[in-house]
Amino acid sequence: MDSNALASTRPYLIRALYEWCTDNAFTPFIAVHADESVRVPNEYIKDGEIVLNISFDATSALKLGNDYIEFKGRFGGVARDILIPVNRVLAIYARENGQGMAFPLVQNLDEDAEEPTTSSGGISSTVVADHGDAGPAPRPPPGSRPTLTRVK
Known part of the structure; x- marks a missing residue:
């Protein structure tokens, strides 16, 4: 089979890491x-x-899904429908320890990334209270952008 005809691995990796987070009682972001x-x-x-x-x-x-992530979430107490093309997901990680995977940005929605980057901690150094709402997660302080380390 031609590699151009293969399905993207990104949605499968997102689902796997989501399941890993939930199995270990972590909060997937x-x-x-x-x-x-x-x-x-x-x-x-x-x-x-x-x-x-x-x-x-x-x-x-x-x-x-393979093409989109869909859900209803509450932002400031207001329910909203959320729709995200899988190609726009830059990373999925556990809030509690930062372990997860980052993906390169895909410029063209019809193509996908070549290879993801994995992380062994270090995505987020800020631990915050979770208010059970799908609103945006807190961002790290300025100058301390999350970093990912490639693990082979």
Whole structure:
């Protein structure tokens, strides 16, 4: 089979890491490149990105599909429908320890990334209270952007 005809591994890896987070009682967060193709509350987008809590407690009707991630989430107490093309997910990680995986940004929605980057901790050094709402996760303090380490 031609490698161009293969399905992207990104949605499968997202689902696997979501399951790993929930099996270990961690809170799965996704970082999303917020452009015109995503449906999220614009008032929570910072620097073209939004970080969302996608835990069972924070979402309703969560669907981790091959093309889109869909769910209903509460932002400031207001329920919103969220739709994210899988190609716009930049990372999925556990809030509690930062372990997860980052993906390169795909410029063209019809193509996918070549290879993900894995992390062994270090995505987020800030631990915060979870209010059970799918609203944006807190961002690290300025100058301390999350970092990912490639593990082979």
